[in-house]
Amino acid sequence: MLLDNRSPIWNIPNILTLLRIAAIPVLAVLLLSPSREAGFWAAALFAVASITDWLDGYLARRMGIVTVFGKFLDPIADKLIVMAALIMILPYGRVPAWMVLVILGREIIITGLRGIASTEGIVISASDLGKFKTIFQLVAIIALLLHYDYRWFFSIDHPWLYVNMHNVGMFYLWIATIITIWSGVDYLVKYMRVIAK
Numbered sequence: 584m585l586l587d588n589r590s591p592i593w594n595i596p597n598i599l600t601l602l603r604i605a606a607i608p609v610l611a612v613l614l615l616s617p618s619r620e621a622g623f624w625a626a627a628l629f630a631v632a633s634i635t636d637w638l639d640g641y642l643a644r645r646m647g648i649v650t651v652f653g654k655f656l657d658p659i660a661d662k663l664i665v666m667a668a669l670i671m672i673l674p675y676g677r678v679p680a681w682m683v684l685v686i687l688g689r690e691i692i693i694t695g696l697r698g699i700a701s702t703e704g705i706v707i708s709a710s711d712l713g714k715f716k717t718i719f720q721l722v723a724i725i726a727l728l729l730h731y732d733y734r735w736f737f738s739i740d741h742p743w744l745y746v747n748m749h750n751v752g753m754f755y756l757w758i759a760t761i762i763t764i765w766s767g768v769d770y771l772v773k774y775m776r777v778i779a780k
Contacts, residue, residue: 592650592652594643594646594648594650594653595639595642595646596639596640596642596643596646596648596653597639597650597652597653597656599635599638599639599642600635600639600653600656600657600660601656601660602635603632603635603636603639603660603661603664604656604660604663604664606628606631606632606664607663607664607667609628610625610628610629610632610664610667610668610671611667611671613625613628614668614671614672614728615671617675619730619731622728622729622730622731623728623729625668625728626725626726626728626729629664629668629721629724629725629728630725632664633721633725636657636660636661639653639657640657658694661717662690662694665686665690665720665721665724666687666690668724668727668728669683669686669687669724670683672727672728672730675730677727677730677749677752678727678752678753678756682756682760685760685763685764686720686759686760686763689763689764689766689767692767693767693770696770696771696774700774700777700778705777705778710766710769710770710773712762712765712766712769713766713770715762715766716759716762716763716766719755719756719758719759719762720755720756720759720763722755723752723753723754723755723756723758723759724752724756725752726748726749726751726752726755727748727749727752727753727756728752729748729752730748730749730752731747731748731749732745732746732747732748733745733746733748734746
């Protein structure tokens with residue numbers, strides 16, 4: 584797919600990306616409250632934003648309107664909404680601070696290295712590890728936003744039918760954090776090899 588520098592900024596994929604950025608302050612306001620209801624709506628908003636992340640990329644490729652603006656803005660939108668969600672639930676003790684530091688630190692370092700590489704005309708392809716990291720991260724954040732116990736079947740009240748979404752979120756966040764470190768090291772190794780050449 585060739586990069587089309589002449590495509591207008593106001594196309595469907597870019598509008599979806601901008602809507603994802605616009606959702607960030609709404610998400611932050613919802614997460615000012617630790618209540619079950621606020622967490623539910625925050626999780627729903629985050630889930631919809633995650634779907635638009637996949638959808639805007641799919642539409643850009645399908646419609647042949649991959650733009651410089653879109654390629655720049657899309658990963659920034661992804662990182663901003665993840666950062667917003669993790670930072671906003673930090674005061675409630677729903678996520679360990681060191682995990683947030685590792686996840687956000689990795690994103691800042693890799694984004695910086697990509698920027699440096701691109702100024703030299705170097706493109707370092709993303710690995711599948713990065714995709715797995717994103718999937719586990721998104722699932723973890725949605726579960727952590729839900730946080731409370733939920734029943735699988737709303738009409739049946741039995742202890743075995745309850746699931747603690749915080750525990751589910753932490754399980755996936757551990758996996759996401761391990762892959763975050765792994766993919767970060769993998770990218771650094773690739774970067775050093777390319778720069779060495």
